[in-house]
Amino acid sequence: MNRLQYETSPYLLQHKNNPVDWYAWKPEALERAKKENKPILVSIGYSTCHWCHVMERESFEDHSIAAYMNEHFINIKVDREERPDLDDIYMSACQIINGNGGWPLNAFLTPEGKPFYAGTYFPPEPKHGRPSWAQMLQFAVHNFFENRKAVDQQAERIMNRILQSDNALTTPIVKGPKSEKPFEDVDFESVFGMIKARFDTTHGGFGGAPKFPDLMQLQFLLNHYYHTGNNEAFNHLKLSLEAMSLGGIYDQLGGGLARYSTDKEWLAPHFEKMLYDNALFVEMLSKTIKAEPNQLFEETIIDTLEFVKREMTNPQGGFYAALDADSEGVEGKFYVWDKEEIDITLGKESELFCDFYDVSQQGNWEGVNILRRLHTKEAFALKHRLMESDLEEKLASGRKKLFDLRSHRIRPGRDEKMLLSWNALMCSAYAQAYSALGDESYKQAALKNIEFVLNHMQMETGHLYRTYSEVDGGKAQYLAYLEDYAFFIKALLDVYEIHFDLELLELADRFMKIILEEYYDPNDKLFYFTSSRQSDIVARKKAIYDSEKPSGNSVLVHDLQRLGLMIDNQDYVEKGLEMLLSMKEVVKKSPSPFANWATVMQNEYYGVNEIAIIGPEAGQQAK
Numbered sequence: 001m002n003r004l005q006y007e008t009s010p011y012l013l014q015h016k017n018n019p020v021d022w023y024a025w026k027p028e029a030l031e032r033a034k035k036e037n038k039p040i041l042v043s044i045g046y047s048t049c050h051w052c053h054v055m056e057r058e059s060f061e062d063h064s065i066a067a068y069m070n071e072h073f074i075n076i077k078v079d080r081e082e083r084p085d086l087d088d089i090y091m092s093a094c095q096i097i098n099g100n101g102g103w104p105l106n107a108f109l110t111p112e113g114k115p116f117y118a119g120t121y122f123p124p125e126p127k128h129g130r131p132s133w134a135q136m137l138q139f140a141v142h143n144f145f146e147n148r149k150a151v152d153q154q155a156e157r158i159m160n161r162i163l164q165s166d167n168a169l170t171t172p173i174v175k176g177p178k179s180e181k182p183f184e185d186v187d188f189e190s191v192f193g194m195i196k197a198r199f200d201t202t203h204g205g206f207g208g209a210p211k212f213p214d215l216m217q218l219q220f221l222l223n224h225y226y227h228t229g230n231n232e233a234f235n236h237l238k239l240s241l242e243a244m245s246l247g248g249i250y251d252q253l254g255g256g257l258a259r260y261s262t263d264k265e266w267l268a269p270h271f272e273k274m275l276y277d278n279a280l281f282v283e284m285l286s287k288t289i290k291a292e293p294n295q296l297f298e299e300t301i302i303d304t305l306e307f308v309k310r311e312m313t314n315p316q317g318g319f320y321a322a323l324d325a326d327s328e329g330v331e332g333k334f335y336v337w338d339k340e341e342i343d344i345t346l347g348k349e350s351e352l353f354c355d356f357y358d359v360s361q362q363g364n365w366e367g368v369n370i371l372r373r374l375h376t377k378e379a380f381a382l383k384h385r386l387m388e389s390d391l392e393e394k395l396a397s398g399r400k401k402l403f404d405l406r407s408h409r410i411r412p413g414r415d416e417k418m419l420l421s422w423n424a425l426m427c428s429a430y431a432q433a434y435s436a437l438g439d440e441s442y443k444q445a446a447l448k449n450i451e452f453v454l455n456h457m458q459m460e461t462g463h464l465y466r467t468y469s470e471v472d473g474g475k476a477q478y479l480a481y482l483e484d485y486a487f488f489i490k491a492l493l494d495v496y497e498i499h500f501d502l503e504l505l506e507l508a509d510r511f512m513k514i515i516l517e518e519y520y521d522p523n524d525k526l527f528y529f530t531s532s533r534q535s536d537i538v539a540r541k542k543a544i545y546d547s548e549k550p551s552g553n554s555v556l557v558h559d560l561q562r563l564g565l566m567i568d569n570q571d572y573v574e575k576g577l578e579m580l581l582s583m584k585e586v587v588k589k590s591p592s593p594f595a596n597w598a599t600v601m602q603n604e605y606y607g608v609n610e611i612a613i614i615g616p617e618a619g620q621q622a623k
Contacts, residue, residue, distance in 0.1 A: 004024065010413070011049075022076070041069065041108055050325055081415075093162060106122065114159050117140060170526065182581060182584075191598055194591050201236070204266070206592075210270070215284050216550055223603065243266050247265070248370035252399070256278055259272050274321070282304050302437075305433060308426065316456065323414050334406065418468040420464060427450060428495075430445045446495045450492065479534050483529070492511075493562050518533060519531060527542065583597050
């Protein structure tokens, strides 16, 4: 019996008709594995994952494969976005075993949930040195039942390495007299130099293909410029944001940033659009134009938030998770164009439009065209001896016609679950955009999202949920993780700085107390990803790496410092300082994977200016 029909995750529901007897990660599945002494197969992915879709078609819809899985395994499907804790544990196992990872993630576990083998995509037939899925299943079954002692020993070794991995990077805090300048030994020019070593000075961003936005590293560049006046940092930040805004990674018709570029020039994206990427992109653009006005960046903020409002927002103010890369089974089909189609639609306007957006008869990607801009409007207007206003009028007319035509195509799927941490990132983005552009609707969107979270994702105890789904009239589930609380506290503080409602600080303080009580590890002064109330996992890990999103711990450092200053709580400030000290050495040696830590550490080094406003109308003047 496939039990995924009772779930709300779009990813799990995509598998509800598979002949595999899938469970969600629930007690009944774990108990059955122990009772029947069967290995667990946990398959982890997400709704917009291309290779997850491929493996489902090739293997999980195959009745003979499903029959073998049902006979020999307890089969569990997990949405990594709903359960990032499970994804982190078993991805760590995959990386320990193979040296790499990815999705779909397929892990083989003992009945106690300990991994003894893991891999990613397996083809239906052996290919490129990779075994078939059927061979992988047979390998796991043979070893589990014929070499059980070795399997258990392997699982214990893997678990020990997983548990040790967090502690390997942190520095113990030595008790003693406190230094007045604890970060004086951090050379931030050296930190900048290590990040600079990966600059792509031609196309912006970092490294080669595939190329991710790497917004945490760009944030450090802005911060470094702010504190030191380093123009090289600021210029690379602007080059990178401009290249993304003009490139194929950005939807030139409908707005919105794709997850990453498959090439170094930002031309051909992996077409899925994630809420968190767009939130962090808007926040980065907003902070940048506060340092230096930029018309392109302003337009990109406006277009991106219009996309979010139109396609990623529910009526109550929550934000959906993602748009798929595929439609009609083809990646990017919704977004690409034949020149003939544009010629027919735009008529005499086509030549100028195609020149501006790099459209040709032969195409710029696999025989079709991805719209991108090789020039700014200013440079293009000068080249064609046009007034910039006339050029924009012609381009806007063409964009609208093509956008309307595109709207009749079959759309990519939308993952409509709402994740607290991602909602909080977009809430912060709206607050930052309001601060930069002054559009009242942005402030209202941020306030409405906070109201949505409190009304739909809060328990009676005051704790928060991780996810909310509109299925069956609305359902919230799963205890919130550290990143959910940390990002939401950041959103509350960001909105407070544009709205000045003390209730926002009171909420932030209440949620901070929950974090300190249920997530704190006094040994290394950092915070676990999961609450002490959670009991269905084999390990409590700490998220410290800043990757496509900042880590919950690095965001929490800034939360503690900001909130501590705002409400005059020195204990919060001290706890934030201890966290930074715990991570200082690793940031000095390898800042790129810890770029948000480096940003917060630099802020601590240079200090914060506090402004006191006094007098009978002080409250109003502060606003």
